[in-house]
Amino acid sequence: MKMPVTDCEVLSLDTGVIDCPTTGEKVPVLFMTVRITGQGIVNLAIRNPRRLKHDVPLVIRRSTVLNGGKFVPEHPEGESE
Structure with missing residues (x-):
């Protein structure tokens, strides 16, 4: 999936285990x-996080939410997009 990205905010970060949909x-x-400016909230499950090792630290450092800031939704509750 390709999206035009001008800014990205990391809202949560965690690790876990999933069942592979192909092999089980x-x-x-x-x-x-993450919340990407102009897009909705996106939930990702990344199978090979090693390839993100150069980008993720920068995104986390810039994340106001992960650094104690407040999450402000782009659309107030109950308002349709």
Whole structure:
């Protein structure tokens, strides 16, 4: 999936294990919830987080939510997009 990205906010970051939809094997993943400016909230389960090792630290450092800031939804509750 390609999206035009001008800014990305990491809302949550965690690790876990999922069942691979193809093989049924247990697979370790990095769970990440992000909000991309102009897009909705996106939940990701990343199977190979090693390839993100250069980008993720920068995104986390810039994340106001993970650094004690407040999450402000783009659309108030109950308002349709």
